[in-house]
Amino acid sequence: MTTRETVVTRILKSKEESERIINLLTEQNDNFEWILRNLGELKKRFPNKYIAVKKRSVIETDRNYKSLIEKLKRRHIELNEVTIEYITDKPIKLLL
Numbered sequence: 001m002t003t004r005e006t007v008v009t010r011i012l013k014s015k016e017e018s019e020r021i022i023n024l025l026t027e028q029n030d031n032f033e034w035i036l037r038n039l040g041e042l043k044k045r046f047p048n049k050y051i052a053v054k055k056r057s058v059i060e061t062d063r064n065y066k067s068l069i070e071k072l073k074r075r076h077i078e079l080n081e082v083t084i085e086y087i088t089d090k091p092i093k094l095l096l
Helices: 003-011 015-037 039-045 065-074
Strands: 049-053 058-062 083-087
Touching: 015 039, 015 049, 015 083, 039 083, 049 065, 058 065, 065 083
Parallel strands: none
Antiparallel strands: 049 058, 049 083
16 A cells, blocks of 8 residues: 555445545546646647546537536536646747
8 A cells, every 4th residue: 555545444444435525636637747748748739728537538628617617517527527628829938
């Protein structure tokens, strides 16, 4: 069991709930890594839009965050099951 799994298991009362949370966190991490690996293509396809990613696939997009959330709700998609990112077409500058 990883450290993250141990912490979550101690906090939560049931093993099933712990496993559900661990799976959600793992899915979020996988989605975020997928977004980073595919950022170039995503910038071409969805410039200046919010994207909702589930299971390493874009399932919904919108220029407005609130509109994206409403679209997901209308489709009965749980927000904790998707990763939402804004895809800008501008270069990102990091301040160190």
